[in-house]
Amino acid sequence: KPTMSQTTLPGSDIKPWTRPAPQGYKFTNANIVDVESGTIKESTTLITTEGKITYVGPEASIPVSPTNLETVDCQGKYLCPGLFDAHVHLCAVPGFSDLSKAFGNPNDVHLLRQPYTASQMLHRGFTSIRDCGGAQLALKEAIEDGVFPGPRVFIAGHALSQFGGHGDLRGPHEATECCGGTHSNNHLGRICNGVPECMAAVREEIRCGADFIKIMGSGGVASPTDKLEHLQFTAAEIQAMVECADNAGTFVTAHAYTVKAIRHCIDNGVRGIEHGNFVDLPTAKLMAEKGVYLTPTLIAYAQMASERWKNYLPIESQTKNSIVLKSGLEALRVASEAGVTMCYGSDLLGPLGSAQTHEFALRSQVLSSLEILRSATVNPAKMMGCADALGQIKMGFHADVVILNKNPLEDVTVFDKPDTHVLGVMKDGRVYKSRWDALLEDGQIPVRVQ
Ligand code: ZN
Ligand code: ZN
16 A cells, blocks of 8 residues: 655655655566567566566566565466557647537547547556657656556657648638747648758757657648648758758658658658658658558548548548558558558547547458557557656656556457456556556645645
């Protein structure tokens, strides 16, 4: 049981939600899912202390067992690294019946709904997410600080787009000169044209806490005036943005569908491709050679094409959506054959977000369970430069653990039924969700009395 000391942490008077370090746990008799080797380590003990994994191995070899550990017998259970969704948009909140309302609502409206979305993701098993446009630094910090529960967030700030690009939400009859930045109601994107504006935009996003830079490198489904096959940004613009990101120790990832757009982006230094639905084998091989990551997001198209959500998209987007959906599974097959490092992405907007785990089922039509599980653990950890801290159950890593009642290496779609199979979700050593009597939640903030 957590002991809540009120006075031990410096600054806890100023930030009254600050909790003491999480209690230690000892999970015994566990089946540990090793996502690197693709094997199960049976009858293993896992110890977490102060939010980190401090021991993984046989019970008999524990060097000095720390005291006051909460022991949980995990006989017949599987302990898997916390999941990582590498393409989300927290700002596109639920509560509106069509896409145009998911974006463009006042700042306070979407901000106040994001804690709901963030905690839902965490309770599904996602302990880390990468927001590809729209999430703000204050949100990331609030979760980090423990003001409310949610996954660890990596942010792009605003996604950068040219005039008439995928981040420009104006229709063809709107004559307003769009600033597209933080002063408009376009929370997802920022508009920049020409090398100086592109450089300024990257520097501004970095200043505002971006962990990486997201650019719109081709036409998109949800944007009103561009065609899917359009290239967006010139070589000089992309190179300038890549250089500015590189100067700040980070990288650029690009929204891109076609072979031409993917090549335009990676030839000019982009290190990640989002969606990539039309990738062909030679281009996929080039991506693998250059170490470019691919984050497909098939579930977004599948949901938008479903009977349930068929009116969510405006008509001009529905046609584009059905085109990219059709080629999506083939792109996965091609990328896998070429050896491209793939990451898990959902990209679901508004109320469609509740389908976040369906991507597991979709990908399992063409990929192995291990390959899919890697895409939701080690691969995105590596992409974000956290290969030594996230994505595996290993000594010294963050204690991000999902407890399952089935082996995900045999069937990765167990993640698609969190209420049935995900018994517990631990992030940084705290249990934020339990669906199992043997495990108590301890992620709450205790009532504080001065
Ligand atoms: Zn996109
Ligand atoms: Zn997106």
